[in-house]
Amino acid sequence: MIVATATDTAYVELTAVLLASLAANTGGEIGRVVVFCDNVGAEDQARMRASYTRDNIAFVDLAREMERHFGARPVNHHLSRTAYARILMPLLLPEAQGRLLYVDCDTLINAPLAPLAGLDMQRFAVAAVDDVARLDPARHAARNIAIGLPGAMRYFNSGVLLIDLDQWRRESLSEKVMAFAADHPDLPMMDQDALNGTLRGNWLALDERWNLHRRLVKGRYEGDPVDWDDAAIIHFIGQIKPNYADCDHPARARFLAHRARTPFAQAKMKTKLSRKIAKRVRKWQRFRNWLGRRLLGTGQAA
Template sequence: MSTSSRIIATATDRNFVELAGVMLHSLVATDVGEDVRLVVFCDGLRPGDKSNIARCVHPRTVEFIDLQGAHTARMATLQTNSNWSRAIYTRLLMPQLLGVTTGRIVYLDADTLVVDSVNPLFEIDLGIYAVGAMGGKSAKETARLGLAPDINTFNSGVLVVDVEKWLKEDISEKTLALAAERASKNLPAFDQDVLNIVLNGRFAVLDYRWNCLGKCEHPSPAVIHFTHAKPNTTRCVHPWRHAYFEHRAQTPWARSRLKTKWDRRARRLSSSLKRFFGRF
C-alpha cells in the first residue's frame, strides 16, 4: 500500500450520478488544495457517466475506483434497497479501496452541496478518535441501535477519517462483519447504523456547519445535506435548492428534467425485480 495525506471521496451508483457530479462541481468551486486527491467510488457507472463527472471538476482531475473482485463479494449479502446500493458500503472500506495507510480522508455523500471550503477538515482536531462526524445525543437513535442512552450518534454523510487510527482499530473489518451478521435484520440506515454501533460514541463531534441537515438553520454552513427529497426532484422545497441549480447549470445535466414520484416508483420496481431474479 502507498500513502496519501489528503483525499476527498464520494460514492455513487447510476441513480446518483447527477448529484455526485453537481456536488463535485460545487466542491472545486471552493478552495481545494492542488495536493488533494478527488476520488469517486463507482457502482456500475458507464464510461459516459464517468466522463460527465470528470467534466464537472475540469481542469482538476478525478479518480474513479470501481467496486469489483473481493470487495464486491463481501458486499453481496449486505442490505440494500432501491435508494441505496452497495456503493454506500464503500465508506467502510475507504483506506483499502484507496490503498492508503496514513493521512486523512474527507468523505462527502453524493447528495451534499459544498458552499464553503472543507479544507479545515484536514486539520481539525479529532483527539484520540479515528472518525469525526456531525452528531449528538438522541434517545430515539440509541434505543433503536441498542446503545446506552448517553452515547452520541452521528450522520455518516460527512466523515473525517484518520486513516492510521481507523486501520489500527480495524474498523473496516468490524463494521463489515456486523453488517453481514445483521443483514437479515432491519438497520434502516445500513452502513451508518453499523458505524454507530461499532464506534459506540467514540468519534469527534463536528460542528453542524459541516453537515447541515433539514432546513439548514446555520448562519455559516459549509456543507448542505439534502437528506430527504433530492434537489433534482419535483418534490424538493429545500431553501438551498437554488444553489444546487446554479451549479447544475454548469454541468452536463443543465437541461435534464427533474425526477418525479414515478421515477422513484420505477426504481423501486426495478430493484424488486432484480432481487426476485437473484441479481445484485
C-alpha cells in the same frame, strides 16, 4: 487531504453537482478526489468528470468488492448498497495516508475544506456531526437502543466522515464494522448504525456546519429556521432530492446554481412517475448483473 464519495447509476447527477461544488469552493487543501462507482458506465463517468474542472480526480469501480463484502446485506427504500462503500475505502486505498474526507453524493460543498485538513483529531479515527435525530430525544434513544448503545450516547450522521486513515487501520475499523453489520443483519440505518455501534461514542464531534442536514416532510422543511448560507457542507437527506420537481428544500437554489455548470444543466427534473420507472429499471439491472456474476461469471455495467 483526499475527498471521496460513492455513487451508483441512480445518483450520477447528484454526484456531478457535488463535484461541481467541490471544484468551485476548494483549493490546495484537496490533494486528490476519488469517486467510487458501483456499476457506473463509462458515459456516466465522463459526465461526472466533466463536472469537475481539475485533473486530480480518479474513478474506482468497486462493484466486485461490494458484492463480495456486502452482496447479502439488506438495503432499504432509499438507501442502496453504496451506503456501505465508506467502510471499505481505507482498505481500497492502501497507499493513502493522512486524512480522507468522505461525503455522501447528495451533499454540496459550500465553503473551503482547509479547516478539516488541519483539524486536530485528538487520536480519534473518525470525526463527524451529530445526527438530526438528536432533536427528537425519544427517536435518538430508540435508535441507539436498537443497536445496543445507551440511549443518551451521541450518534453521528455518516454522510460526512473525516477519517484519520492511519488510526482507522490501527484500530482495524473496516473489519470491525463489517463484522458488526454481519452480526446485525436488520440494521435500519445500515452502515450508519454499524459505524455507530462499532465506535460506541469513540469519535470526535464536529460543528453541524460540516454536515448541515434536517429532516423534510414530503420535500418541505417546516422546522426552526436554519442558516443554510453558513453551512460548509449541505446534506440533502431523505427521499426527496433537489433534482426532483417536487423538492422545496431551502438550499435548493444553491444546488441548481452548481447544476448549471454540469452536463445535467438542461436535464428535466425528475417527477414521481419518472422516479418509479427508473427505480424499476435499476432493480432489473441490478438483478441482471447479479445473475450474470452468479451464473456466468460476467456482469455488465448498469
